[in-house]
Amino acid sequence: MRIGELATSTETPVETIRYYERAGLLTASARSEGNYRIYGVAHRERLSFIRHCRSLDMTLEEIRALLRFRDAPEENCAGVNALLDEHIQHVSHRIGQLLTLEKQLKKLRAQCRKTEAAIHCGILAGLARAPDARKTGRGAHIAGAHRHAGAAR
Amino acid sequence: MRIGELATSTETPVETIRYYERAGLLTASARSEGNYRIYGVAHRERLSFIRHCRSLDMTLEEIRALLRFRDAPEENCAGVNALLDEHIQHVSHRIGQLLTLEKQLKKLRAQCRKTEAAIHCGILAGLARAPDARKTGRGAHIAGAHRHAGAAR
DNA sequence: CTTGAACCTTGTACTGACTACAGAGTCAAG
DNA sequence: CTTGACTCTGTAGTCAGTACAAGGTTCAAG
Numbered sequence: 001m002r003i004g005e006l007a008t009s010t011e012t013p014v015e016t017i018r019y020y021e022r023a024g025l026l027t028a029s030a031r032s033e034g035n036y037r038i039y040g041v042a043h044r045e046r047l048s049f050i051r052h053c054r055s056l057d058m059t060l061e062e063i064r065a066l067l068r069f070r071d072a073p074e075e076n077c078a079g080v081n082a083l084l085d086e087h088i089q090h091v092s093h094r095i096g097q098l099l100t101l102e103k104q105l106k107k108l109r110a111q112c113r114k115t116e117a118a119i120h121c122g123i124l125a126g127l128a129r130a131p132d133a134r135k136t137g138r139g140a141h142i143a144g145a146h147r148h149a150g151a152a153r
Numbered sequence: 154m155r156i157g158e159l160a161t162s163t164e165t166p167v168e169t170i171r172y173y174e175r176a177g178l179l180t181a182s183a184r185s186e187g188n189y190r191i192y193g194v195a196h197r198e199r200l201s202f203i204r205h206c207r208s209l210d211m212t213l214e215e216i217r218a219l220l221r222f223r224d225a226p227e228e229n230c231a232g233v234n235a236l237l238d239e240h241i242q243h244v245s246h247r248i249g250q251l252l253t254l255e256k257q258l259k260k261l262r263a264q265c266r267k268t269e270a271a272i273h274c275g276i277l278a279g280l281a282r283a284p285d286a287r288k289t290g291r292g293a294h295i296a297g298a299h300r301h302a303g304a305a306r
Numbered sequence: 307c308t309t310g311a312a313c314c315t316t317g318t319a320c321t322g323a324c325t326a327c328a329g330a331g332t333c334a335a336g
Numbered sequence: 337c338t339t340g341a342c343t344c345t346g347t348a349g350t351c352a353g354t355a356c357a358a359g360g361t362t363c364a365a366g
Contacts, residue, residue, distance in 0.1 A: 187343080
């Protein structure tokens with residue numbers, strides 16, 4: 001199958017598949033006469049694996065590690081467990097941070113319940129003060145609060 | 154004061170201050186004889202404001218909008234309220250997504266409680282299956298699960 | 307056989323919010 | 337005068353893609 005079919009059958013943009021190839025995650029086994037990438041069923045399974053991991057917010061680096069385990073079935077899966085445990089920790093940690101953040105934002109928002117001149121705005125005043133010592137976003141393995149729509153074209 | 158003092162007094166890396174200048178958030182008012190950036194107290198306050206907003210996971214674009222309100226005190230603060238409400242929504246939404254994600258990861262992890270050969274590993278098998286229809290990370294304004302340490306030097 | 311659409315190729319540049327240099331200039335202390 | 341800390345500009349890297357441009361290939365309809 002060519003890249004377009006692989007793309008639609010795994011709901012992955014074509015450009016992303018080529019990007020994964022550059023990133024060393026998924027290489028086409030051959031090229032056609034016209035220099036088109038040729039994929040088989042194993043490639044589709046591998047790509048599904050990658051996309052599932054991505055949907056679980058793993059980095060490509062983590063996925064690379066999992067693929068190494070997948071490609072070496074004689075190894076034991078202690079490494080898989082460890083990787084997953086670490087990833088779960090990151091996610092849990094980030095949830096805690098975002099909950100703290102949410103509380104802070106709501107507190108800030110409560111400082112301005114009605115429409116006033118900005119010069120008296122409690123929110124702007126609150127933001128002008130130095131931030132708390134506890135860091136909300138910085139230093140975490142789990143990412144911040146923004147992501148663009150992207151993905152679905 | 155020069156950039157180094159501004160940096161230490163706001164706990165902001167020097168490079169980040171210069172980056173904010175390029176991004177149009179904070180411009181030094183003058184240059185010294187030797188072409189060094191010169192800042193005053195107002196700059197420090199503005200930078201603290203920016204850093205506080207960043208610690209609340211706002212984007213630079215959102216901060217730019219807040220700075221416009223701050224710079225125009227005759228305007229009313231309805232826009233500030235709206236911006237903050239929207240940001241709170243994003244954060245809450247992302248928390249929900251991460252909680253779902255956490256549940257999925259723990260379920261996956263439970264499939265391999267003991268160390269076995271990777272070929273029998275339930276986790277690898279689980280990841281090979283197509284992901285659920287509900288998207289965890291994609292399409293959200295709130296970002297994914299990873300961020301490098303960075304920041305604190 | 308030709309035309310045109312649909313597909314594919316490589317390569318490059320862009321995103322956000324920085325971080326990390328290289329190579330040069332400035333300045334005060336010893 | 338030299339050393340070392342500081343600063344300057346400019347460029348490139350990070351992550352996981354996205355979005356082109358400019359061209360080549362394939363396939364079906366006319």
